[in-house]
Amino acid sequence: MTNTTAIALATNYEKLQQLVETGEFSPEDIADTLEGIEGELGDKLDAIMHHVRNIEGQAKTLDEESKRLSDRKKSFENQAKNLKKYALNCLLASGLDKLKTTKNTFTARAGVVRVIIDNEALLPDELVDVQTITAPDKKSIKEAIENGLEIPGAHLEVGERSLMVR
Template sequence: MNLFEINSAIEIIKQKDLDPEVLADTLESLELARDEKLDSIASWIEDNNSRIDWLAEKNKALAEEKARLTKQNDRLMEFLTNQIDKAGYKQLQTKNHLLKPRNYRAKTVIDNEALLPDVYKKKEEVIKIDKKQLYSDLKDGIEVAGARLEPNRKTTII
């Protein structure tokens, strides 16, 4: 039986006029089956939550490693280019690579934003929704176009 069938059977049995002992035994067996299924679902949720936490940590570690390797490559590229420039080569052929320093568009580096004249500063306006006020108005029965309250029921697994 699935959970819906078990719950339905429990309701049907409660409405029948059965011997109290038979009723208690039947309800107990149905409730035990239901509780086992619900317990399995709760365990599944806990397992998923632990895997989600592990994945979040793994993503963080991978992002940190990506950033570290990117910075390392930037430093290595700067060192490589400086060495070829110091040697006076326009290009250098090694066993595995052809190395050709090139000029790319210059980078804009801002050392201190506060010292920049206002002509270089651009004001951007960001519109954010006041969810606290919106929630309060919706809860008070005010209809707001484009928004609604939706029930948010969950079960605490302890």
């Protein structure tokens, strides 16, 4: 087997099709050549898809590992939070607000003041930020254009071709 790239095979196939249209080959020559090029191109594309599936599998494995590590991170963070809370409870139970050791200084800080909203509707307007979110209904716009309506500010466009492999 030659070391020909898939793109080169595809280009050769296109050139051969152009030659076929000019009639420079006999029908038998054309059939044999096309079959050979299609076979080689098919083998190359099969190899590409084998590699693609391998990469997709690796990406899925990394995604799963990322989720597992994220869960593990949360577990460690919760353990640290619980241990700090336990240390605070021990400090408070001893009646101390501050304790100095050779390695750390433990202080029971006063709580931080925070705002709790009981009923947002009762707040004065000058203390509320108003946010307006607009989002086009693309499904409805597509249906309207497909039904012959002209929608100012929108049009339909066919996207790039994509590869479907079964």
